[in-house]
Each structure stands twice: as C-alpha cells, then as structure tokens.
Amino acid sequence: MIRLGTRRSALATAQATHMADALRALGHEVELVLIVTHGDTNRAPLEQIGGTGVFVSALRDALLAHEIDIAVHSLKDLPTASVDGLTLGAIPVREDPRDVLVARDGLSLGELQTGAVVGTGSPRRQAQLDALGLGLELTAIRGNVDSRIAMVHDGKLDAVVLARAGLSRLGRLAEVTETLDPIQLLPAPGQGALGIECRADDAAVLQALAPLEDPATRAAVTAERQLLATLEAGCTAPVGALAEVVEGEEGPELWLRGALGQEGGVRRLSANGPVDDPASLGRALANELLEQT
Numbered sequence: 001m002i003r004l005g006t007r008r009s010a011l012a013t014a015q016a017t018h019m020a021d022a023l024r025a026l027g028h029e030v031e032l033v034l035i036v037t038h039g040d041t042n043r044a045p046l047e048q049i050g051g052t053g054v055f056v057s058a059l060r061d062a063l064l065a066h067e068i069d070i071a072v073h074s075l076k077d078l079p080t081a082s083v084d085g086l087t088l089g090a091i092p093v094r095e096d097p098r099d100v101l102v103a104r105d106g107l108s109l110g111e112l113q114t115g116a117v118v119g120t121g122s123p124r125r126q127a128q129l130d131a132l133g134l135g136l137e138l139t140a141i142r143g144n145v146d147s148r149i150a151m152v153h154d155g156k157l158d159a160v161v162l163a164r165a166g167l168s169r170l171g172r173l174a175e176v177t178e179t180l181d182p183i184q185l186l187p188a189p190g191q192g193a194l195g196i197e198c199r200a201d202d203a204a205v206l207q208a209l210a211p212l213e214d215p216a217t218r219a220a221v222t223a224e225r226q227l228l229a230t231l232e233a234g235c236t237a238p239v240g241a242l243a244e245v246v247e248g249e250e251g252p253e254l255w256l257r258g259a260l261g262q263e264g265g266v267r268r269l270s271a272n273g274p275v276d277d278p279a280s281l282g283r284a285l286a287n288e289l290l291e292q293t
C-alpha cells in the first residue's frame, strides 16, 4: 500500500487523484491521505505567511514522519532547496506550461482597454504584464482557481491570469479566452509540471515511481529551477523561465528562456545547452541576467 499525501484543494486533489490512478494502472495499491496545511487555514496574503512553501512543509513533515509515502507537488510551488532524506522520485511528463487569460466577454489581452482591472497576485505576472505597456490596472488576488474565475463572472475584475495546467486538471479549459505566448509572459519555473516526492531511502516506492518519470521534463524543470535558485529568488519573485528540448544540429539540446523583473522593466535572455547538464545552463543564464543590471 502506497500512502499518497495531498492537500484538500480542488487542484491538489485532482493532481493527487491523477497520480494515484497512474500508480494503480501499474498494479499498485494507493491510499489518499488528506493533509491540512497552515496555508489552507490562513487567508492572509501568501507573502506574509512565508510564500507558497507553507503548502509544502506540512507534506514534507508527513513524509519524514512516515505518515505518508509520497507527496504530489506542483513543481512551481516547490522551493528549490533540497531537503535531507527526501527526493523527487519521479517528474512525469509536463502539461502545457503557459499562462492563460480568463477575461469577460471572451476578450484577449490586446482587446482589454486601458484601465482594465486584471487580477493576479504574482509578481512575475505583474512585472511582465506591466512591461507590455497596456495600461492595465493590476490588482493582487488570492483564493482558489474557482473563486478567481468567479471574480470575472461577477464583474469584480475584467480578467484574471492563471496557469493553463491548473485549468486543464480541473476540467475548466473552456473558460480560457486567450493562451498567452511565452514571448509576452514567461511561465513560472516548473509551471505545469508535477514532482512526486518520497523518502530518499524508500527503495520500493522509488521503484514504483520510476515508470512515471519523463527525462525531458526533468531536464527542463531542472534548468528552470536552477535559474531560479541562482537568482536566489523566492517562489514569489518576478522570475519567469521556460526550457524545452529542441532538435539542434548535433542532436537534442535544451533551450532555456529567462525573464527577470527589475526596476524599470523586465530583462529577458535565452541560451542553449546540452540536455545532460541542465543545471549548468540554468546557472549560466541566471548569472547573465544578473550581470547587465
């Protein structure tokens, strides 16, 4: 029996159920265990209660206490620092990493008028949307995907920006009015990917997780997360990153794009590197982003 710990939010439950089904299809018995975190019971702004890491620490504590055997994380919410005794046993194939707009009346970003009120509490999204110079009024919001979309339907906001992967997992893709090109809005490092964490010495669970692994996704998110870590930016920092495996002249290569919000605008750079050393690519691009400031 594999005990899979999950938060109770609709998104977390959808992700956990999806992974539980994948393990069951491989012949394993899986039990879902609900874990209530500080971030679920406290409605204060995330920045005040320690960022999205608050959602993660309760699951990690439960892993280390042997109360659960695996935890399914949205990789974009997982702090980049490693934890002694734990490891990402599998990183499955990633969903579409892009952000989307959910706007009133089916509007796209370019159709929103100057002064349109767009809800997003993410400094990354705010910095990049600001840099487009559309005169949007950005306002911080919190809450689950459902309540964010409801703010548009209720007329409180003209639009919200969300991760496409989250809407996909919740079966809400029909609400999307525009999928935003990464040229305009680079997603968060790890966005759209899941990480399945387990105890580093749990050989049976590591073996069970192995078939769920997607090496191309692991390479991409490793580059993105190393870029974030090198910038020493927390999970709420204005950093976008997206890596993809592309066909180069001498075989597959990793292509990494990065965006860093700074005073006066957003700096964007990209670089290519070998698929088998994603961390060096992430580190190099981060250092380049820091250099010309």
Ligand SMILES: NCc1[nH]cc(CCC(=O)O)c1CC(=O)O
Binding pocket: 052, 074, 075, 076, 077, 161, 162, 163, 164, 165, 166, 167, 190, 191, 192, 193, 194
């Ligand atoms: N910060 C919340 C969060 N964490 C993961 C996702 C979406 C799914 C994903 O990116 O894997 C979301 C919602 C959002 O940003 O719209």
